[in-house]
Amino acid sequence: EVQLLESGGVxxxxxxxxxxxxxxxxxxxxxxxxSWVRQAPGKGLEWVAxxxxxxxxxYHADSVKGRFTISRESPKNTLYLQMNSLRAEDTAIYxxxxxxxxxxxxxxxxxxxxxxxVS
Amino acid sequence: xxVMTQSPATLSVFPGERATLSCRTSQSVSSNLAWYQQKPGQxxxxxxxxxxxxxxxxxxxxxxxxSGTEFTLTISSLQSEDFVIYYCQQYNNWPLYSFGxxxxxxxx
Numbered sequence: 225e226v227q228l229l230e231s232g233g234v235x236x237x238x239x240x241x242x243x244x245x246x247x248x249x250x251x252x253x254x255x256x257x258x259s260w261v262r263q264a265p266g267k268g269l270e271w272v273a274x275x276x277x278x279x280x281x282x283y284h285a286d287s288v289k290g291r292f293t294i295s296r297e298s299p300k301n302t303l304y305l306q307m308n309s310l311r312a313e314d315t316a317i318y319x320x321x322x323x324x325x326x327x328x329x330x331x332x333x334x335x336x337x338x339x340x341x342v343s
Numbered sequence: 344x345x346v347m348t349q350s351p352a353t354l355s356v357f358p359g360e361r362a363t364l365s366c367r368t369s370q371s372v373s374s375n376l377a378w379y380q381q382k383p384g385q386x387x388x389x390x391x392x393x394x395x396x397x398x399x400x401x402x403x404x405x406x407x408x409x410s411g412t413e414f415t416l417t418i419s420s421l422q423s424e425d426f427v428i429y430y431c432q433q434y435n436n437w438p439l440y441s442f443g444x445x446x447x448x449x450x451x
Contacts (some may be wrong), residue, residue, distance in 0.1 A: 259440070261387075269379075269387065269430055271440035283438040319386055329434050330377035331400065334386040 226250040226333045240310050240342075246303040246335055248318030254278060254298040257323035259331060260305045264315035270339030273305065275327070277326035280340050288314075310342045344371055345436050348431075349443035355451040356421055359420055364416040364446045366431035370410045375414075375435035378416045381445075382427045391416065418448075426450050 232244040246258070260272040273284045273294035282294050293306040303320050317339050321331035346355040346369040349371065357360045367430040374394040389398040391407035394414055402424045417423055 257438075259441075261440075268445045269381075269432075269442040271442065273422060274438045274440070276438075278449065280440070284441075324392070327437065328435065329375075330392040331379075331387075332389050332392075334388070338387050 226322065228322065228333060228335030230320050230335045230338035232317065233318065233340045235343065236310050236330075237336070238311055238319045238342055239286075241306070242310065242340065244305040244307065244320075244340070246305075246317055248301045248303065248320075250321070253296075253301040253328055257325065258294075258303045259321045259323065260294060261319045261321055261331070261334075262314075263319070263337075264313075264316045267316075269296060270316075272310055274323070275303070276327060278295045301326070303313060310340075312342050314339060315342045344439070345372065345433050345441050347431055347433060347441050347443035349431055349446045351446060352444070353402075353447045353449060354433065355373055355449050357451045358421050359422060362418045362423055362425075364418075364429055364448070366409075366414040366443050368412045368414075368433055370432070372413075372433040372435035374410045374435060375410070375437075376414050377432045379430045379432065380427060381430065382424075382434055387390075387430065421448075 227249045229247045259274040275294045291309045317337040319337045322333040348367045352363045375395045378391040381387045395407045
């Protein structure tokens with residue numbers, strides 16, 4: 225059974241840094257691209273970042289480019305999101321999600337999310 | 344950037360009837376479009392991919408259609424648990440995903 229478990233969400237002050245983690249199980253982690261998607265309170269879904277299965281390629285939304293960095297550690301089956309220079313508008317639930325293939329396609333499994341509050 | 348437009352923002356339908364949700368993209372995404380369902384307090388769940396293929400375990404009352412820039416999610420014979428929020432997402436312009444703003448399906 226595929227499971228994705230996010231952690232690391234906390235209350236932060238603007239300008240601070242934070243690293244989110246997503247522990248994956250139930251599939252061959254290095255064979256699938258992964259993404260972070262966020263959802264501000266009462267709002268829709270916003271794609272944040274994606275990383276290829278092998279980790280050699282990373283992609284970030286313009287809204288976080290230069291501040292957030294996605295990475296993965298395959299031996300630990302863990303996805304990360306390093307978040308620097310946090311702003312109030314980064315307040316959201318952050319979901320990690322598994323892509324259907326090694327490249328970025330539709331997202332077939334999602335974690336339950338971790339809440340980041342910047343205030 | 345591909346802009347996704349879902350309509351309507353809110354759709355009111357009687358239980359047991361059919362709901363038709365629309366998603367339009369600012370440029371062609373071929374059939375590289377997915378639909379997700381999100382219940383309150385839960386993560387999104389994949390419903391449809393490739394514009395028309397149901398994901399594993401999704402009931403047959405959910406169907407998707409369309410290609411290019413116009414897509415439709417149809418839910419026939421609405422059940423109480425279907426009155427939640429639905430999002431479309433394009434993955435043609437990978438790796439840059441984009442989501443629609445969502446359609447809330449409410450009981451009439």
